[in-house]
Amino acid sequence: MALIELKDVSKLYGFGDATTLALDEVNLTIEKGEFVAVMGPSGCGKSTLMNVIGLLDKPSHGEYRFDGKSAARLKPNQTAKIRRDTIGFIFQFFNLLPRLTVLENVALPLAYKGITLTRREKMASQMLERVGIQDREYFLPSQLSGGQAQSAAIARALVNNPKLIIADEPTGNLDSGNSRLVMELLADIHKMGNTILFVTHNPELTRYATRVVYMHDGSIIHDEKTALGQVATTARKVMYSIPTITEEDALAGVSALMKALPDKIEPRKRKKSAVSKKSARKPVRRQKAKKQKARA
């Protein structure tokens, strides 16, 4: 039995003329132990697909079976319990609770399960050790670097030992060094037998996946198996077939460069990107200032 079975799943948002079709009759089956990368341009429905698979959202049409259970028949309480016990979420913006310490954040799913305070802190601490930030236990999320924050988020996703881990652009907000750290962590988890589903814009990251799914305008346009450690063949094609060049594409290009000269380029590249970001922002600010002056 497959872990995830989507049959003609559609998802609509809005009403009347404003209706958007986020998912258009998607068919997808994912077996246990797969490491699936989902690629596609912004707004193609990747996140919606993740939300539906993660039981955060219900499909408008079609049938979705998670672990053999039909999602349509589950009540909100049941989906909450499935999310708690069998699904771990990792988000682009980490989504740690800012007022809780790292340890408390990681222990959160356990608290909702009703595990005693001492036990859940112990379990959370072990999980933090596994992701390598045990020395940050009593830090607040705001005191962590991006990579550390995402590691904490991964620890939180893993603490209940879920069957499925869903990562929606886990590296989208990280620099290349931290991206690699996070992806290595996910690869590690995959080796333990977990099923992982992640969204990325970076073709480079497909080398961690065993399967790559390409989406466009709410449909799956291509689905290929790929060997671990190898960039998926279609990934490049997709990359070049996108007419507009986004920031992600630029990053993808840089990381491709990084692959060619892995050790030497890394530190310099980071500086460069920082500088380029600054210079890109400045003119905008000036324009704003000018506008404000004009208004005055």
Next chain:
Amino acid sequence: MRSITRGHVKTGLDSVRGAKMRNFWTMLGVIIGVASVITVIAIGNGVKRQVSGQIHHIGSDVITVRPAQLQTGSGGLNSTLLTGLSISGSLSQRDVTTVAQTKGVAAVAPLAIVGGEAKGDNGTYKDGFVIGTTGDLSSLLNQSMAFGTFLSDADSGTDTAVLGQHAADMLFNEDVPLGHSFVFHGHEFIVRGIFNNFTTTPLSQQANFNNAMFIPYDVAESITNNSAPTYEILAKARSTDQTKQVTHDINSRLEKAHGGQNDLTVQEGSQNLAASNNILDLLTVMIAGVAAISLVVGGIGIMNVMLVSVAERMREIGIRKAVGATNRQILSQFMIEASLLSVVGGIIGVALAYVLNVLIRLATSLQPVITWQTVVLSTVVSLTVGVVFGSVPALKAARKHPIEALRSQ
């Protein structure tokens, strides 16, 4: 299950601790509400106690017999108080004996008012009045002697007197005029005792005993040729729990003696207080009502801040739902938070009420009394306010769709 609740209490505590300023403003409504409710009720109780304290010179277990008032009011309840003419008759020596002979009566003291002026070392004392009574009065009054002793049965027939504080001050130059004498109706009365000061308050219907000069009942009768009107007979049952029965017995005996006419009023001391207490109770209820409105306003304040808090923390709600919080767990988190705010607000309000109590005592002649019932009541009310007004935002949070919640900033 226990650990879930404990976890939630902690979450609630954390979020209260985390946003101190916001929570202070939330609580302010409840603090002011609770403090004002307690203070208002305390002032009401205080005034009541001051008034009844004066009436309590005659203890609440004392039975009073008075002539019934002939009411010629313009109709309607209590209207004589304002417009009616009230005339009262007087009691006779026979009535005193009837009361004394009633079973279960331990002490009887008639109060006969004797007209005339007393002349002491300082000249004539005009404000005072002379009361003829018996030695039993000392056991019927809740007042101790400052100096000397009260009249006893052995004093009957002798020209001795016991003075109220003010009377003593006005008649004599001495601080302790024991053994001094004043002239009244041609008799020279020797002072053998002086009462402590009787507290006085407005609204009391009782004569001010500070101005009184007490002389033996039979002396009062003899110097007036038995014309001194006895305006009241005080009696006391052997034990407090008999008071009701004895009151009833006295009433029926007197009625029989008066040929079936019910022209006397026999009351327990506690009934005596009823008239002024009614007014005070009404006042207390009214002011407490005003204060209760401020509690409701405080509750709405809590609701508003909780609604803002829910809106501000949408993302947090989304995250909590994503990691597996059920609607009920979110609901209980916000409910606990709201109740916590209102209980803490209530406790601070109680503390503030005590501070206000001290300030009022210092600044005015009022003596507010805070009873534990008031404190419990207002704390319970503030908790209820928190739960009731916290439930709307909590439900809003719990029912939020996880995706919408996650997307909001």
